[in-house]
Amino acid sequence: MRGSLASRTPGLLALAATGVVAGLASGHPELVLLAAPFLVFAGAGLALASEPRLSAHIALERTRLLEGEAVKTTVTVSNQAPRAVWLEFAPARSAQLGIEPSGAVAVRLAGGGEAELEFVVRPRRWGAHRVGPLLVRARDPLGVATWEGRIGVPVDLRAFPREQRLRELVVPLRTQPALGAHVARARGEGIEFADVRPFRVGDRVRRVNWRATARRGSLQVNDRHPEHSSDVVLLLDTYEEARDQAGGTLDSAVRAAAGLARAHLARRDRVGVVDFGGTLQWLEPAFGTTQAYRIVDALLASDIAFSYAWRDVEGIPLRVLPPGALILAITPLLDDRSIGLIIDLRRRGCDLTVVEVSPLGHVSPGPSSSDAVAYRFWRLEREARRAQLQALGIGVAVWEHDVMLGPALEGVNAFRRSARHGLLA
Amino acid sequence: MIIAVAALIVLAGLSALVLPDAGRAAGLAWLGAGAAALLLAAGMAVASPTPVHAAVFLLGAIFLARRDSRLLLAPLYGAGLLVMADLAIQTIELRVVERIAPEAIATRTGAALALAAVGACASVAAAIAVNAAPGRSVALTALGALVAVTAFAAIARLARGQYGPREGRRPPGAPSRGDRAA
Numbered sequence: 001m002r003g004s005l006a007s008r009t010p011g012l013l014a015l016a017a018t019g020v021v022a023g024l025a026s027g028h029p030e031l032v033l034l035a036a037p038f039l040v041f042a043g044a045g046l047a048l049a050s051e052p053r054l055s056a057h058i059a060l061e062r063t064r065l066l067e068g069e070a071v072k073t074t075v076t077v078s079n080q081a082p083r084a085v086w087l088e089f090a091p092a093r094s095a096q097l098g099i100e101p102s103g104a105v106a107v108r109l110a111g112g113g114e115a116e117l118e119f120v121v122r123p124r125r126w127g128a129h130r131v132g133p134l135l136v137r138a139r140d141p142l143g144v145a146t147w148e149g150r151i152g153v154p155v156d157l158r159a160f161p162r163e164q165r166l167r168e169l170v171v172p173l174r175t176q177p178a179l180g181a182h183v184a185r186a187r188g189e190g191i192e193f194a195d196v197r198p199f200r201v202g203d204r205v206r207r208v209n210w211r212a213t214a215r216r217g218s219l220q221v222n223d224r225h226p227e228h229s230s231d232v233v234l235l236l237d238t239y240e241e242a243r244d245q246a247g248g249t250l251d252s253a254v255r256a257a258a259g260l261a262r263a264h265l266a267r268r269d270r271v272g273v274v275d276f277g278g279t280l281q282w283l284e285p286a287f288g289t290t291q292a293y294r295i296v297d298a299l300l301a302s303d304i305a306f307s308y309a310w311r312d313v314e315g316i317p318l319r320v321l322p323p324g325a326l327i328l329a330i331t332p333l334l335d336d337r338s339i340g341l342i343i344d345l346r347r348r349g350c351d352l353t354v355v356e357v358s359p360l361g362h363v364s365p366g367p368s369s370s371d372a373v374a375y376r377f378w379r380l381e382r383e384a385r386r387a388q389l390q391a392l393g394i395g396v397a398v399w400e401h402d403v404m405l406g407p408a409l410e411g412v413n414a415f416r417r418s419a420r421h422g423l424l425a
Numbered sequence: 426m427i428i429a430v431a432a433l434i435v436l437a438g439l440s441a442l443v444l445p446d447a448g449r450a451a452g453l454a455w456l457g458a459g460a461a462a463l464l465l466a467a468g469m470a471v472a473s474p475t476p477v478h479a480a481v482f483l484l485g486a487i488f489l490a491r492r493d494s495r496l497l498l499a500p501l502y503g504a505g506l507l508v509m510a511d512l513a514i515q516t517i518e519l520r521v522v523e524r525i526a527p528e529a530i531a532t533r534t535g536a537a538l539a540l541a542a543v544g545a546c547a548s549v550a551a552a553i554a555v556n557a558a559p560g561r562s563v564a565l566t567a568l569g570a571l572v573a574v575t576a577f578a579a580i581a582r583l584a585r586g587q588y589g590p591r592e593g594r595r596p597p598g599a600p601s602r603g604d605r606a607a
Contacts, residue, residue: 005584008514011478013580015510019485020573024566029555032569033499034485036551037507037544039576044540046583086533088522103523108532117524141536143511143518 001138001149003051009144012038045144052109053080056152058091058132060121067126067159075134075152077107078114085109086139091119092150097129097157098122104137123159125251128300130154160296161251163259168410169267170395172230173351174324180229181267190226197223231272231285231322232264234295237331237338238277238302242359249332249357252401254299256355257330259405261295271295272320275302276341282320313344321350330355333385346392353395353412356386361401393419428519428530429469432512436462439484439505442498443491450490457487465509469516477513481506496555500548504541511537 019035022028054077061072079085090104100120107115123129132154138147175184183192196212199219212220234257241250261271265288272285273295283291283298313321321327327350331338346352365375386396395412399405440458447454461483468476488495488502515533519525558565 008474008510009584011474012510013577015478015481015485017577018482024569024573027566028489029552030488030495030499031485032573033496033548033552033555034488034503034506036500036548037503037541039580040544040547041507041511041537041540043576043580043583044543046580086529088518101523104521106519106522106525106529108526108529139518141533142540143514143533 001051001054001136001147001151003145003147006139006144006146009042009045012042012144016042041142042144045140045142048083048142049140049145050081050083051147052083052085052087052138054078054085054087054109054136054138054149054151055080056089056132056134056136058134058152058155060131060155060157063156064158064160065123066162067123068162069159070120070122071157073119073121073131074116075119076114076116077109077134077136077151079109079111082111084111084113084141086141086143087115087136088139089134089136091121091132092135092154094129096123096125096127097131098124104135108141121157123157125247126159126161126254126300129157129159131157158297158300161255161258161299163255163262164405166259166263166406166409168406168413169260169263170326170328170353170397170409170412171416172232172269172324172326173416174326175228175230176270176324178229178268178270180227180269182228182230182269183225184228186226186228187223188226190224192225192227194223194225196220229268229270229287231270231325232260233272233274233285233321233325233327234260235327235329235331235341236273236275236277236299236302237329237335238275238279239335239338240332242332242334242362244362246362247401248362249334249359249401250302252399253330253332253357254302256357256399256405257299258296260328260330260355262292265289265292270322272325273298274316274320275299276316276338280315282317284320285322285325312341313348321345325351327352328355329353330357332357332359333382334359339385339389342389342394343392346389346394353397353416354389355405355408356396356398358398358400390415395419428512428534429516432465432469432509432516433462435505435509435512436465436480436484439502439509440487442502442505443487446492447487447490448492454487454490457483457490461487465513469513472517472520474514474517477510477517480513481510484509496552500545500552503548504545507541507544508537511541 016035016038019031023031023035057076059074065071075091077087077089086106087109088104088106091099093099105117107117109115121131133150133152136149136151139145172182175182187194196209197220199208199221203221207221209220209222236253236257238250241248257273261273264271268287270285270287271291273283275281275298281298281301283294327345329342329352331354333339333356342352342354365372389396395415397408397412399408444451444454444458461480464476464480464483468474468480484506
């Protein structure tokens with residue numbers, strides 16, 4: 001810890017010196033008498049002051065929580081030095097972490113004593129946060145000397161994004177042979193009725209449709225669609241974001257990705273994530289609850305990384321984009337590189353849907369009339385881009401951050417049904 | 426807030442010690458006391474110790490406006506000035522503090538009061554010495570100066586010993602004494 005004289009001490013000494021010099025020079029002993037208590041105070045304070053030996057322990061009630069939730073934090077500060085100190089401390093602040101009380105806390109810590117205080121920590125945004133270290137200012141009991149420093153080991157706190165409950169999901173065009181919740185286009189063992197056809201050797205008797213058999217005069221069996229899983233890849237665009245005081249498009253994008261991942265995993269789909277931006281990170285598709293946690297952990301590391309690099313599909317490992325996978329590109333459509341990638345993927349025949357995290361809620365036109373014109377042009381340009389994607393058979397779900405994602409996905413399914421033949425081509 | 430009010434009350438009390446006995450300089454003393462009150466309030470409002478020290482200086486100066494028993498009252502007045510300055514500085518220091526235990530303030534103010542009492546005793550001892558002295562002389566003034574210089578030197582040594590150039594005050598990245606020796 002760094003020790004120094006308190007800001008008051010030089011002033012007190014200067015006053016005392018002024019009184020003594022003025023008293024001696026002018027022959028007014030009263031001035032010296034006025035200065036005497038100041039001298040005694042400063043002298044005694046400095047003589048009694050000794051550097052404190054402080055240590056701190058920061059304990060969180062839990063280290064994983066949802067963004068916006070509060071967690072109780074207990075801070076224990078102890079003083080191993082023999083003399084008491086006056087202590088002001090507060091956990092180190094960060095813009096993403098709300099801490100109550102927001103100011104410092106002051107206690108008197110006896111020699112060899114310890115104090116325990118509680119703070120409430122509330123992550124304002126998802127992500128991996130650190131609580132601590134403590135910023136400490138210790139003063140001697142008379143306040144003539146101060147020591148400042150940081151004590152305590154920071155504790156990691158992971159705030160998971162708040163997910164939306166999604167009833168409707170984008171229906172994949174192609175499914176995988178594994179058992180799942182999507183009705184496959186192929187015919188086989190399943191629940192969903194597909195067609196009636198003549199009996200073939202090997203068909204089970206229980207599949208015979210006796211009514212159709214009676215009507216047609218030959219054995220007829222029911223064909224069914226099997227329930228299969230699909231591969232889903234969430235393509236998270238981290239090239240750029242629109243941000244204001246209330247949040248940014250990346251915050252919403254991660255929430256959408258977490259919600260989509262959990263919903264698809266609940267339907268027994270294999271889900272993978274590609275964080276596509278200044279840095280390229282990926283998680284291969286897999287099933288199950290473990291994968292849900294892996295995905296959320298991977299999403300917590302997502303951030304906007306500024307880069308001039310122009311990446312294309314070749315940069316993404318093939319195993320991350322399995323054939324027939326449904327690719328959900330979650331993007332604010334702000335960067336040409338990500339739009340180029342989406343178009344490239346579509347031209348390679350990928351089943352692709354864009355979840356457009358609308359930046360309009362975070363952007364407002366400037367005060368001048370030319371700003372308003374520029375804003376309108378920008379919005380028109382966005383609409384043109386959207387139309388360009390839809391012309392390629394890419395469904396675009398426009399998601400405003402303050403509404404539910406489900407209805408936007410329903411709109412995409414309607415688009416995909418109408419454009420199905422084109423999509424499969 | 427309570428501490429700030431207490432500082433202003435102490436200031437009013439100190440002014441009350443001087444103003445009734447200021448005689449012809451009463452106008453000047455009133456002006457000084459008013460200016461001191463303003464400086465004290467401003468210092469606490471803008472969280473700067475400099476106006477507080479200026480207020481102490483002004484109050485010390487207007488003490489000379491009192492005509493009688495100055496030597497008798499000086500120890501009490503000096504202790505009062507110290508308490509007022511401490512309360513005002515505490516107010517400034519506590520502005521960044523959001524939560525504080527009341528007993529912590531009481532302990533700290535108690536320590537300041539105790540030290541002020543000790544300072545007043547020292548001041549009384551000095552007053553007795555001044556009273557016992559036959560009158561102003563060069564030798565006595567020199568002796569007083571010597572005592573003052575010794576006291577300041579002792580305090581400076583204390584300050585230098587604890588907070589002078591040492592390991593903890595090195596600029597970041599500078600080699601330590603051990604590094605240089607190696």
